[in-house]
Every structure is written in structure tokens, then in C-alpha cells.
Amino acid sequence: DAGVTQSPTHLIKTRGQQVTLRCSPKSGHDTVSWYQQALGQGPQFIFQYYEEEERQRGNFPDRFSGHQFPNYSSELNVNALLLGDSALYLCASSLPGLATGDEQFFGPGTRLTVL
């Protein structure tokens, strides 16, 4: 049973560029959430996708956008990269549910460095 997978593992971009990160949820899961973890901090919630729609969103600017595909995989897009966007980006999946707080299973993350 494959867990949550993310690609790429590492990514280096320059300021102003755009980046796309990818996530495949754990088998049987249909809800995907994205988190940003800066060095030495706890992860912060970016948004959650369910049934191909953004269901909830944290305190992140519109430069952060996402998409969920019919197979439940998801992408996180970040436009106009800033140095402060450098972080570990984590994807989490959970069983079908709406605002029930199901157990979250996390992937290994994508380390984004913005120069």
C-alpha cells in the first residue's frame, strides 16, 4: 500500500519564477491538504482540496494556487516566487470526510529553495 508521494524531492528556483509541486494521496484517500514548513517552524496550512475543489484555505496570498485531478492527485502552484517562499512543502491526505478532522498522513515533502 503506497503512502503519500510527492515530487520532486528538491527544487531550486530564482525570485519571480513559478513552480509546480505534485502529490499523490495514499490509496483510498480523496482529500488532499498542503502545508508550508519554514525552517525551525511547525507546518502551516495552505489549503485543502476535496472533490476537485478548494474547500478551505489558510492565510496565504493568491500567488499560491492548486488543483486536484479526478484521480485525487494534486498540484500546488506558486507564482512570482519570493525568497521567503523557501521551505519544505508537505502534502497530506485523509479518508473521505468533510470537516471531521480525519487522521492526516503526510508525504516526504518537497524542499524548495528560492535564490
Place this chain on the structure above:
Amino acid sequence: KQEVTQIPAALSVPEGENLVLNCSFTDSAIYNLQWFRQDPGKGLTSLLLIQSSQREQTSGRLNASLDKSSGRSTLYIAASQPGDSATYLCAVWYSGGGADGLTFGKGTHLIIQP
């Protein structure tokens, strides 16, 4: 706004000791509380999930308790081993409205000395 605090920020103990990590949250309106382990530069591994109606959960040498009324949780690790060295994160799923998702503390960096 829900806030999660973890104390201590760092802890170093000899192998074999029992230890307690603390987590507090400001709003008792939660669906659940989840404890995670994170190794350097890696993703999060779920250790224990406590639903809001539960008081504790156990898995092997780990025991987590939840006191919703006081906004506190503890993670007890028995007979610590060097392999337990990692950062431990506490997170709550707030049910009070607003942004969904988990709210995390900054973690406790644990070192078990051989």
C-alpha cells in the same frame, strides 16, 4: 485564533529514561489532536491520534493524553532509545470555524544520548 505551544523546545536525556513532552492549545473547540514525529529534512510520521471525545491513546512505548477542558496534551515515551531522537510535533484540528486543517506547534527537538 487557535495557537499551539510545545514545551520544552528541546530536550536531551540519557537512553532508557521515561520522558514527557507537553502541548497546549488555546481553544478547546477541536475535532482531534495528533502527535507526529519528524526526522531532519523529512516528512511527518503520524504517531497517535486522539479524538476530542477520547482521553488517551497508546501505541507501543508511546502514550498520549488529552485534557480538552484545560487545553493540554502530553506525549509519554517509555524506556527511550537513541532511535527516538527526532522532532515531535503536536497538532490540533480546530472545529470552531475559519480555516480548516491542522494547527501545529513548533515542536520539541528530542535527543536520546546512547
